[in-house]
Amino acid sequence: MNNPASALTAIEPLRASDYPASRSDISKVPEQAVYQTVYSADYYTETDYLPTADSMLQNTADAAPVLPEQLPQAADGQINWLHFVGINDGDLLKAALSPYHIHELVLEDILSRKQRPKIEDYDSYLFIAARVYQYIDSKLQADQVYLIVGSNFVLTFQQRPLGLFSKIRAHMRDPRYAVRSQDAAFLAYRIIDRLIDDYFLTLDQYNNRVELIDKILFADTGTNSDLLGRIHRLKRDGVRLRRTLQPLRDVLTQLVHGEFTTFHGKSHVYLRDTYDHAIQLLESLDASRDMVVSMMDIHLSFQSNRLNQQMRLLTAITILFMPLTVLTGIYGMNFDYMPELHWHYGYFMVLGLMALIIISLLLLFNRRKWL
Secondary structure, X not given: OOOHHHHHHOOOOOOHHHOOOOOXXXXXXXXXXXXXXXXXXXXXXXXXXXXXXXXXXXXXXXXXXXXXXXXXXXXXXXXXXXXXXXXXXXXXXXXXXXXXXXXXXXXXXXXXXXXXXXXXXXXXXXXXXXXXXXXXXXXXXXXXXXXXXXXXXXXXXXXXXXOOOHHHHHHHHOHHHOOOOOOHHHHHHHHHHXXXXXXXXXXXXXXXXXXXXXXXXXXXXXXXXXXXXXXXXXXXXHHHHHHHHHHHHHHHHHHHOOOOOOOOOHHHHHHHHHHHHHHHHHHHHHHHHHHHHXXXXXXXXXXXXXXXXXXXXXXXXXXXXXXXXXXXXXXXXXXXXXXXXXXXXXXXXHHHHHHHHHHHHHHHXXXXXXX
């Protein structure tokens, strides 16, 4: 690397402002809720099952939504979208999902907080596990999102409110977007595409942190003792993002190659664009990770170079005082018969000799550029 500075700044980071990836406000959203949307080309209805006001006042974290014994089902030609937020009760989930005959292993995965992105075919439906990230208080936090896609239903699950799908629901209310005239696979595509778009915002936050370290790296005077730690945290964040994006890309690869009959027609065509976005994200992430690795090497080289300069200065000072120590050691011996010991100008001669030695060494060091 001939010019580290130009190499680090040559990579153009992704900008989340180019994509509709901003999340909606969740400050007033309950921690647990079930949102149901039933729609068709000429029909649309929304039902929100929220905790009661009393339970929310008593304990928001444990306030469960009030669900009927049987959630309403979609009629023929209609699609049912159930969105579960913060529902961690296995019995409640099992009862709510009983009409869809969801396998117990899928329910076990849904209740898990750490699941690698994957896709599984259960004949009558597809199960997709995904993960999204967000920087909260300068810490990269992960959240699981699960998706079940059937012929006339879509089920989504989150551990906590994320504000990811509000825009999809708003588009469904607006007939201009023609979302309601599409099938369940198209809704699943919109959800998957929304998850991929959210990574543009996360990666933009990551790239901003990389750029900040890049700017202060070459201006660092040694006062920022946590710089190496910050670079290491960026490297660790990059590894976490790639461990999720790579299997998520593999999921999209299987969907794009038409390995599942659930995704066909228009949804299959649109998934190609989502797959391209995933590839773009991985390429940008790899470039940023290379920058972080380079910054770590450059920072360590700077530290080593700074230490060498300090050691060279200390060595030069030591060399300056070595001949002076020899002179003072000789004339500090307690012999009675020393030639210059009783000379009237002996003291001034020794001081002059010391000054001459210092000046000569300084001129030598300066000529050789040791100082």
